[in-house]
Amino acid sequence: MHHKVKVRTPQSAQSRAAAARQSPVKAGQAMRPPALQLRASSQAIQRTGGDPGKELIKALGAATRAVKLRDAMSGLGTDEQAIFDILRPLTRSQVKQTKKAYLSMYGKSLIRDLRDELTDGELTKALKDMFYWPYEHGVLGSHQLGIARQKLLKLAGYELDTFSTLVDLMRSSSKRAYLYKALAAGNSVFAIIVFAYRIKDKSPTWINNHLRLTNNAGGAGIKQQWQMSCGPTTTQAVQGELDPIYALDMHDKNPQLSQVDNSDGTKTNPDMAGDQKSMLESSYSGSAHGTHAGKAAPRNNTNKALIKGRWVDDLLNKKGTTTGVKYTHHGYAASLTTFTDAVSEIDSGLEIGLPVPIVIGSAAAPNAHYVLVTRKSGDTYTIHDPGAGKAFQEKRDALLNGTLSKFGSYNRIWAVETPSAR
């Protein structure tokens, strides 16, 4: 992370104005541009056929804000408060017009100038006003939002401009949120450009069905293609929850990802099945158990010797350096006190917007099956079952009392892979 070092001198408004006066070039620049901006606006009015009066007022407002922002960044020191005061009350469309006016008047990117003038902390604050952090949309939680902010600060100037343009291009807040999510997941701005153009004209239903691997239409989602590949499938589901570009790619390559051929794992979704198999049969290096590897077999196989499961905390952590998420394994004796601990671990992950893999089983079959808790609404938890390829809902009391009812004989939580910031 880069840090800007600035020499601060106490400045009153008068001294700032005096400093600006001592800089005739900058003052001159500030005088000229509104005319340019007005000319551009009148052209826009002719093009769009809009109300000339309203358009003119908008253009004047944008030009005035651009001048004020430029002024706040001119001279000795920067008037951060003035910048925040200008940006904070703006609507999304006003921010867009101001950025455009600034570029037209000064031939420079407003965001890049802000980046040059502000410290990381101040820039974060300014960007928050400019980028409309999508808190309200359930697409990405506080953890990924924080990562997106950090990554935004690390972007090169041209990348920041590009990302800002892409954000402006999106017509819904959920689509904008998906761009931040893609950034938080460690994708390059180039990959996000391609992604943005794919999603920009899509319907909300398409967005819901293609940018995640769980809770698609009718609660459908990714399905395990092998008898014991619930862990690898859950790993894929987690990645899909964190990274919409990965989810879209999975849907592209596996258009029937909620389907399976029980007698041949490679038949319906060969790409996804191949990944599940290689993950399942890879050597385990996590903390849940000693060295082992799973064994893949068709789902209708009944020879227990030919199938083996695999813990996946190590697989979940493989992408951690790009997603900024760490998964910690917690195994339980599955008694009443541990159910409480397990639910508390689940809540801690969901609260920061991260999906939580859990292992359920019965008294007769402990550690039997990985499922993924994706969200919580009131006292109801949504849990994706990779075996069924769909989501189910369970009440908090069922989790706390070992009385889960939607997963065959599996009524208890035996382990939780708790997500946290890396």
Next chain:
Amino acid sequence: MTLKTCLHQYQIHFELGNIKVGPETDAPLEKLLQELDRLNESARLPGLADRLNANMIDKDKCEAFLSFFPHLPSEDLAPFRQTSILLEDEELGLSMVEPILPAQFQAGYTVEITGWMYDTIMLLRLHIARDEQLATSTILEVKQALAKAEKEVQRLEELKERIAADDYQALRKLLDEISFVKATRSALSAAWLRNAKALLGLDPQNESYQTELREAEHTHRSYFEQPSMGGMP
């Protein structure tokens, strides 16, 4: 030739549960039997006799199989060079329910290669005399136990419907019981299947044995109990 020298000479490995032993392993037989104890402990079901539990491996059979293995003719051992052999594969026939009397191992056996897993693990079928009388009596016993388990599942499922939704303690206890009875039912159906296969192997043209096997296969498939979706060690 001892087991260790045989493994060394042919570079053979045996896999069981979570372990793999080979030429580099000290005391391979002891290690395998130790793992077998661990596996059997986790497969044991309350109320079901071990000899009817298809998920348990018979220590005596396993030991007898491994003891005789180094004495197989060298032309029989040659195909195993640089391979792994999976000991818990049900086709190998070392489970508790397989109708083989320990004394039959003393007469020796042959093995047939039935397939490969992941290009490295060899799957074998044991050719050794199966005991018809033992298979028949086991099937009879298994069917009686299955009928009892089936009744018990029905009783418990009906009871579940009558438990108040918020009586979590009673519900959890009942769910635990159901899980054990269903696991028992599944293990019994696997025992039926193994013995039905053994009978048909003794007399492939016997129509009643053919029917027996069809019924056993159907029942086992319908009762096959999870973990079939994960089963972490």
